[in-house]
Amino acid sequence: MLAQFPVLYPDEDFRSIVYRYHVLSGNKDFSVTNSDLFNRKNYDNTVFPRNLSYLMMRLPSDFIPIEKFLHDHTYFCWLRPFIPSNRLDSIMDEIMFNKGESNIVILLGKGSGKLLSENYRYCPACIANDETLYGEVYLHRKHQLSFLTCCPEHGYELLTQCTNCGVKFENSLVTSSLCVCGFDFSKNDKEQKRLDSIKSEQELLLNFEQLSKSRENLEEILLKMRNVLGLKGYMKYSGRMNRKNLIEDFMVYLADNNYNRFLKIDVNSQIKTDAYILSGHQVKSIIFYILFMMFLSGSVEEFLLDNSAFSIPIPFGNGPWICHNSVCPEFNKPIIRKCIRIDHQGKYISGLFGCPMCGFCFAKRWRFTDKGEERPYAVLTMGHLWNSILADLHSSGFSNTEISVKLNTTPTQIQRALTRIRTPKLDKRIPQSLNILWSSLSLHNEVATASEVVSHFNENRVRIIELLRKNVCITRTELAKKHSHLYHKMLREDRKWMEQVLPSSKRNKVRIDWERLDKHYSDEVIVAADEVYRKNPSEQIKKYTILSYAPKFIKEHIEYASEKLPKTIAMLNSRIETDxxxxxxxxxxxxxxxxxxxxxxxxxxxxxxxxxxxxxxxxxxxxxxxxxxxxxxxxx
The missing domain is CATH 1.10.10 (Arc Repressor Mutant, subunit A)
Known part of the structure; x- marks a missing residue:
């Protein structure tokens, strides 16, 4: 049991509590203080506790519950909503038992995107109030949030140093209103700002506090975010985001509300792909996520309360669909029972329809923004029945005009149809659609013949092979420039085959030799581990202890491509010190x-x-x- 421990104050930073104990104990060395409180020989006053259970065992059982301590005096409550469920246990092990290295501090951000200020910060008015109420001064958590420039309660600019002698607070926390030079911090002459001038800072802080009170985890927040994005019209049918509109609208929102000054990161990079914003694996800035929730729902509180579900209607409905061929016995009747839906990279859905009676085929497009409006269809082929009637009428001597009346079309269309019969070459815009449609219908016994289908893929494959044969040294870039339409069309429709026959891309020519790197990294880990054990550190030797002695790029490769470095991982695990x-x-x-x-x-x-x-x-x-x-x- 500790002989003495300071009283905890409202919103007091964990570092302030430790520092006040250090002053109270009379310890000359901060490592002794850390040893007293956490059984750790560490010279730093860290943002998060490690081995907190040791401290709690040395305090009276009714002093403060652990959960309340973490929520009221550390930044854990600000970070917890952004911790993946599969990492939460390891982070708690680190905080409670100094077990493992979860790197929770990474979530605080780095560089200009840091959540906390680099220097300790104090409000002059709070200093005066604290000394009056408690007889001493302490570090307030809220004041350390990087986006605050002034105290949200009093409007005074936050101090990072003595305005009289210029000594910064970075090396020692303040426990009195008087500086070593005799200057009274609470008498600071900096002008008090009007609270309405820092309204945006107060709003952001309020939303931060709303999230800190929530019990939702990261997965629930990201799922809710996907739903709200869909309801707001930013989600494509494919499930991907409409990045262009989303970024434009978000940037306008930030500018209109004077929030853009809080976001030090590039918004384009944070919304670079759906994986960044909707997976949580690449959380670069917690402030970004808070502002993003405010943008979507007005406030974090409204975002968390929104339980709306986003769903997309079935394109073209469930059928059956009518045949539009006027010569078909089932004309204008729901005879078509199958629709082939094709997703065009999330831009739109095309539907392919074929009548099993007359062979009439048509296509339609569907977009989520259509809101149920009926779009016109495009004819792929009039079908075998229509074509046979056309051939009979033409051979019987009827003119194009007379035939057009009987077939409910125009003389021009009749002339085009006759030309196609004489020259059996199908319109190159539609053969792939017909191929997909008739192949599917044939499998379901809905048609008896697929005689109109032309092997479109085979034709284009022959053209590609011929081009490569005539131009042996041609590169992909040159082929794309000279035959742009064919090249990009085949990449869209027949990519797997194209990758097999095309020359290697520059990107693939220089491949990382992971096997060689794995052997090299494994040797480096041995050297690093030997050096660590030689130095005999007071801390337990763990994964990142060893990696800190190895070249930096090894750690980066292990974090992002560990599956490609099996020998290195095995060697690293074998050199980790057991309890x-x-x-x-x-x-x-x-x-x-x-x-x-x-x-x-x-x-x-x-x-x-x-x-x-x-x-x-x-x-x-x-x-x-x-x-x-x-x-x-x-x-x-």
């Missing part, structure tokens, strides 16, 4: 500390009394520890 290995290696340090504090070192029981982490030792490990302890005692 048992750490207890054995760290025993000399513990003995040294015990002697420093004049503690008796007679047995392993004394060690376990002094250092709680040794209480988790197994019976087998105890035997090894006793042997090592005896050796250390003999050596003096």
């Amino acid at each position: 048992e290995q750490y207890l054995l290696r760290h025993l000399p340090v513990i003995i040294s500390q015990m002697k420093k504090y004049n503690k008796k070192v007679y047995s392993l029981k004394n060690v376990k009394t002094f250092s709680p982490m040794y209480r988790k030792s197994t019976e087998e490990l105890d035997k090894q520890l006793i042997i090592q302890l005896n050796d250390l005692m003999e050596k003096g």
